[in-house]
Amino acid sequence: xxxxxxxxxKVWKKAVxxxxxxxxxxxxxxxxxxxxxxxxxxKALIKYAYEFDHVELxxxxxxxxxxxxxADELSPQLKEAIQKAxxxxxxxxxxxxxxxxxxxxxxxxxxxxxxxxxxxxxxxIPGGTAPLFSTVLMLGIPAKIAGCKEIVLCTPPNVxxxxxxxxxxxxxxxxxxxxxxxxxxxxxAAMTFGTDTVPQVxxxxxxxxxxxxxxxxxATKYGVAIDMPAGPSEVLVYADDSTPAEFxxxxxxxxxxxxxxxxxxxxxxxxxxxxxxxxxxxxxxEVLPRKDIAAKSLxxxxxxxxxxxxxxxxxxxxxxxEHLIISVENEEEAVEGIVNxxxxxxxxxxxxxxxxxxxxxxxxxPTYGYARNYSGVSLxxxxxxxxxxxxxxxxxxxxxxxxxxxxxxxLLHAHKNAVTVRLNSxxxxx
Amino acid sequence: xxxxxxxxxKVWKKAVxxxxxxxxxxxxxxxxxxxxxxxxxxKALIKYAYEFDHVELxxxxxxxxxxxxxADELSPQLKEAIQKAxxxxxxxxxxxxxxxxxxxxxxxxxxxxxxxxxxxxxxxIPGGTAPLFSTVLMLGIPAKIAGCKEIVLCTPPNVxxxxxxxxxxxxxxxxxxxxxxxxxxxxxAAMTFGTDTVPQVxxxxxxxxxxxxxxxxxATKYGVAIDMPAGPSEVLVYADDSTPAEFxxxxxxxxxxxxxxxxxxxxxxxxxxxxxxxxxxxxxxEVLPRKDIAAKSLxxxxxxxxxxxxxxxxxxxxxxxEHLIISVENEEEAVEGIVNxxxxxxxxxxxxxxxxxxxxxxxxxPTYGYARNYSGVSLxxxxxxxxxxxxxxxxxxxxxxxxxxxxxxxLLHAHKNAVTVRLNSxxxxx
Numbered sequence: 001x002x003x004x005x006x007x008x009x010k011v012w013k014k015a016v017x018x019x020x021x022x023x024x025x026x027x028x029x030x031x032x033x034x035x036x037x038x039x040x041x042x043k044a045l046i047k048y049a050y051e052f053d054h055v056e057l058x059x060x061x062x063x064x065x066x067x068x069x070x071a072d073e074l075s076p077q078l079k080e081a082i083q084k085a086x087x088x089x090x091x092x093x094x095x096x097x098x099x100x101x102x103x104x105x106x107x108x109x110x111x112x113x114x115x116x117x118x119x120x121x122x123x124x125i126p127g128g129t130a131p132l133f134s135t136v137l138m139l140g141i142p143a144k145i146a147g148c149k150e151i152v153l154c155t156p157p158n159v160x161x162x163x164x165x166x167x168x169x170x171x172x173x174x175x176x177x178x179x180x181x182x183x184x185x186x187x188x189a190a191m192t193f194g195t196d197t198v199p200q201v202x203x204x205x206x207x208x209x210x211x212x213x214x215x216x217x218x219a220t221k222y223g224v225a226i227d228m229p230a231g232p233s234e235v236l237v238y239a240d241d242s243t244p245a246e247f248x249x250x251x252x253x254x255x256x257x258x259x260x261x262x263x264x265x266x267x268x269x270x271x272x273x274x275x276x277x278x279x280x281x282x283x284x285x286e287v288l289p290r291k292d293i294a295a296k297s298l299x300x301x302x303x304x305x306x307x308x309x310x311x312x313x314x315x316x317x318x319x320x321x322e323h324l325i326i327s328v329e330n331e332e333e334a335v336e337g338i339v340n341x342x343x344x345x346x347x348x349x350x351x352x353x354x355x356x357x358x359x360x361x362x363x364x365x366p367t368y369g370y371a372r373n374y375s376g377v378s379l380x381x382x383x384x385x386x387x388x389x390x391x392x393x394x395x396x397x398x399x400x401x402x403x404x405x406x407x408x409x410x411l412l413h414a415h416k417n418a419v420t421v422r423l424n425s426x427x428x429x430x
Numbered sequence: 431x432x433x434x435x436x437x438x439x440k441v442w443k444k445a446v447x448x449x450x451x452x453x454x455x456x457x458x459x460x461x462x463x464x465x466x467x468x469x470x471x472x473k474a475l476i477k478y479a480y481e482f483d484h485v486e487l488x489x490x491x492x493x494x495x496x497x498x499x500x501a502d503e504l505s506p507q508l509k510e511a512i513q514k515a516x517x518x519x520x521x522x523x524x525x526x527x528x529x530x531x532x533x534x535x536x537x538x539x540x541x542x543x544x545x546x547x548x549x550x551x552x553x554x555i556p557g558g559t560a561p562l563f564s565t566v567l568m569l570g571i572p573a574k575i576a577g578c579k580e581i582v583l584c585t586p587p588n589v590x591x592x593x594x595x596x597x598x599x600x601x602x603x604x605x606x607x608x609x610x611x612x613x614x615x616x617x618x619a620a621m622t623f624g625t626d627t628v629p630q631v632x633x634x635x636x637x638x639x640x641x642x643x644x645x646x647x648x649a650t651k652y653g654v655a656i657d658m659p660a661g662p663s664e665v666l667v668y669a670d671d672s673t674p675a676e677f678x679x680x681x682x683x684x685x686x687x688x689x690x691x692x693x694x695x696x697x698x699x700x701x702x703x704x705x706x707x708x709x710x711x712x713x714x715x716e717v718l719p720r721k722d723i724a725a726k727s728l729x730x731x732x733x734x735x736x737x738x739x740x741x742x743x744x745x746x747x748x749x750x751x752e753h754l755i756i757s758v759e760n761e762e763e764a765v766e767g768i769v770n771x772x773x774x775x776x777x778x779x780x781x782x783x784x785x786x787x788x789x790x791x792x793x794x795x796p797t798y799g800y801a802r803n804y805s806g807v808s809l810x811x812x813x814x815x816x817x818x819x820x821x822x823x824x825x826x827x828x829x830x831x832x833x834x835x836x837x838x839x840x841l842l843h844a845h846k847n848a849v850t851v852r853l854n855s856x857x858x859x860x
Binding site for chain 1: 507508510511512514515517518521522525526528531533535536539541543546547548549560561562563564596632633650653654655659674676677680681683684686687688714718719720724747765768769770771772773774775776777778779780781782783784785786787788789790791792796798799800801802803804805806808810813814815816817818819820821822823825826829830831832833835836837839840841842843844845846847848849850851852855
């Protein structure tokens with residue numbers, strides 16, 4: 001991790017450049033997977049489980065017996081922690097419910113707007129090295145609150161053909177009972193086209209490796225929506241020496257351990273503080289189990305010394321971080337100045353990991369600069385907002401002539417006529 | 431337009447199939463346009479204006495003098511109509527503002543969520559046969575309410591190198607002053623990469639032909655967001671004989687005149703009523719200026735007779751229409767049963783064209799079945815919702831142990847450590 005002191009604005013782009021991906025190779029592998037799952041359904045899924053997960057599955061669905069048994073396999077502490085996190089996430093996502101909007105914009109012209117659940121959603125939970133039960137909470141809870149009719153959870157089986165009990169327990173706790181042992185691009189394909197076991201869905205959520213990401217991107221060509229474009233996770237910490245360097249180092253490392261392509265950025269006002277943080281990182285890194293991963297991702301990372309708050313804000317808004325920790329003395333002023341970020345962690349007692357697990361906000365956030373134009377996952381992500389309008393005879397008489405003039409000037413006479421026939425019939429009936 | 435009587439559910443897909451597009455050819459044309467605009471900027475735009483719009487432009491920006499002159503070129507009636515529509519649209523979109531959400535989910539753990547404007551947006555207004563000033567209202571008004579910092583409007587010039595005064599007048603009325611004479615895929619490219627005249631934007635909005643649509647889709651590969659995937663416009667009318675056949679015919683035709691690939695669907699309970707509507711269509715079609723277009727699009731269209739309300743609802747939700755007119759006796763029950771639609775027009779005095787222009791709802795809506803998983807454009811489309819969290823020492827003590835347990839179980843020890851260092855420092859300070 002290098003320290004850049006007062007870099008000119010024109011070198012920012014280069015300084016905080018995110019890792020670039022070669023998607024061509026990946027797409028070449030993913031494309032036939034989609035095709036084969038579309039054609040062969042469950043059969044293809046079982047074949048891929050053998051090929052990629054090295055397991056012979058007899059059935060894809062997690063059976064009721066395993067769901068019942070999952071709770072007994074977890075420690076009471078973990079179950080309690082999951083329940084506490086669930087309560088916070090539920091509370092904050094329930095508070096996001098939008099009441100129905102009803103406006104009589106002029107006499108007799110009533111407009112409405114109402115959130116209606118996306119009916120069928122698919123949640124993808126990666127397997128790999130760790131059982132990401134926290135993502136089950138982050139996706140499952142808003143799906144349930146929204147009232148999605150069909151919720152399917154896909155996650156790869158381990159070498160014994162099982163799903164980790166923490167994932168099963170969490171899903172069951174939320175009320176998701178269709179858990180399918182399928183991972184990777186083939187899981188996305190199954191939710192896109194539907195198979196005997198996996199229902200076809202309207203929208204696919206969830207993180208994943210580059211194969212999953214590529215498959216989600218391809219799925220959009222078949223009418224499925226996805227939560228957001230994905231990239232590796234990242235954090236930008238804006239801190240000064242009002243925060244212990246130990247805290248800042250721990251926050252940077254907690255992001256760095258995610259994967260070798262993660263990026264962490266430190267923005268600060270003093271080179272001395274930056275050096276102190278880097279020294280702390282070295283010390284903490286030594287004892288981390290995922291030390292090698294974190295060390296590699298620190299190579300993609302940089303500490304930037306800026307001259308003042310305004311420059312810090314400009315740089316942060318330019319970078320548009322997924323996670324932004326602001327731990328400086330005048331924190332409120334700094335927070336006010338942020339226009340591009342996924343989620344913001346304020347003050348020295350708010351590490352990113354509280355948001356990753358249990359503060360109540362969602363941890364599925366826009367990476368890779370998409371915080372400029374995308375929100376993180378929220379209750380909104382599981383609904384669409386349908387508009388309604390109803391005009392009374394008085395209403396059409398009030399707004400009709402306006403529509404007639406506009407339609408005529410856009411040369412759309414049939415649009416005009418749809419109003420005219422109604423106005424005429426009302427004249428006749430007088 | 432054929433009448434299908436009580437078709438079985440398994441043939442629905444075929445019966446209401448939307449026109450399919452050959453995108454390969456289009457993409458081949460659009461790709462080099464993006465590349466050249468990226469490389470040559472304004473120069474490329476001027477070259478394409480000559481090539482595609484047959485006009486030699488000296489400057490791309492609509493000059494202040496033309497903006498000032500535009501109002502004088504419009505009739506007082508049209509200006510008044512635009513102002514009335516603006517008032518309704520403004521009122522309904524202002525009502526969509528979401529107040530900041532603040533929740534103390536547990537003592538010392540405060541979560542917030544706030545709408546922040548997408549900073550730079552681009553609005554594309556098609557030229558072609560008609561000046562779509564209504565789309566200027568639909569995109570410009572929410573962009574202004576959201577507080578987008580930079581708003582650029584791109585629209586192709588006519589053969590005299592001018593933009594229609596109704597478009598200029600409407601933009602100016604809303605407060606959009608950067609109007610650029612550029613259309614087609616090259617306009618999308620310009621907003622994606624930025625040129626000397628056209629600023630680079632974060633999100634691109636607006637309808638367009640297949641070239642514009644293809645360019646928008648490609649733009650997403652460069653970090654730009656788009657309003658929604660596009661397809662030709664469509665309406666489904668669910669009506670019974672409580673509505674005059676004349677009204678229903680006028681509504682179907684108002685959609686059919688949009689373009690040869692538009693689709694209109696009638697759902698009703700009686701074959702007799704369907705026949706009556708078709709007869710009315712023939713009569714009204716005769717006098718339409720866009721008769722040829724409407725006639726062709728009626729070829730993609732169908733009337734379906736269903737046996738009861740439930741079957742009607744199933745069929746409508748399956749089709750997921752962009753525009754849905756419900757004009758049946760038990761309209762409220764029918765409206766309640768709809769889960770997939772872009773915008774719903776209720777009752778016999780609510781033609782689709784009121785929503786297209788002036789009722790207050792937005793006319794940029796999900797087509798092509800995307801009403802299953804996308805909302806229409808609204809104030810939401812111009813903001814992202816950033817989440818915030820702030821923990822006090824009490825807060826981290828309350829939630830910290832939960833986070834530690836969860837992180838440990840996901841094998842993310844650095845995540846755990848970011849909490850542990852803080853809890854330890856608080857213990858020491860006691």
